Amino acid sequence: RELAPGAVHVPGWLTLDQQRDLVAACRAWATGPVPIRHTRLPGGGVMSVRTVCVGWHWQPYRYTRVAGDVNGQRVAEFPEWMVRLGRRALLAAYGDAAAAAEYTPDTALVNFYDGQARLGMHQDKDERSSAPVVSLSIGDTCVFRVGNTETRTKPYTDIELVSGDLFVFGGPSRYIYHGVPRVLGGTADPACGLSAGRLNITMRVTGLTD
Ligand code: MD5
Ligand code: FE
DSSP: OEEETTEEEETTOSOHHHHHHHHHHHHHHHTSSSOOEEEEOTTSOEEEEEEEEESSEEETTEEESBOTTTTSOBOBOOOHHHHHHHHHHHHHHHOOHHHHHHOOOOEEEEEEEOTTOOEEEEOOOOSSOOOOEEEEEEESOEEEEEOOSSOSSSSOEEEEEOTTOEEEEOGGGTTOOEEEEEEOTTOSOGGGSOSSSEEEEEEEOOOOOO
8 A cells, every 4th residue: 555655545445425525525616716727837738637726726836815817716715524534534544643633734626637637747846834645536547657756757656546545645755756647537436426537636735824
């Protein structure tokens, strides 16, 4: 389960009921004050993934409370139930009750992938905290590429992330390069709440205050 120091994969962590509840919450956010959108990159590109943010709004390459690149509205509050879910995720991955109790994520990025969407190799370093990132996958299986902290190229390991899987990135793996080269269309169990595509929720600690 530990792919690299601090990078822990927990297959099948979410029940189908939990997956359906999360999909419902994400649908509400996707049509909430700041609707889900393809993020525009400063260089003029547009991400193929669609993203909706909770707690803080991410746009390359910073976090704000309002979505200046979408509609100027304030993003939805980060719910307390999601803090608790993040703590349980950390406990499941690391088994460290003290660390889990102190983990207080304040933002979530919800990524939706249709059959064509990809996510290029990148590091997540817009947060001012090095606290772990919790990743939950729902819907179609994807190929997830876990790289190294030095380069966006080899060596890397490709694994499959399946609906219900938990992945936690902390410690030396917090700033590892990673990406999603492929989504395997039509692999989701409709009972997860998504009939097509893949949803990924990442919980993070921004380290920011208002
Ligand atoms: C995804 N999302 O499947 C992935 C899963 C993102 C993103 O990469 O930035 O939205 S989360 C994988 C991840 C996140 C943060 C840190 C690390 C991996 N890591 O240190 O390897 O949509
Ligand atoms: Fe990332």
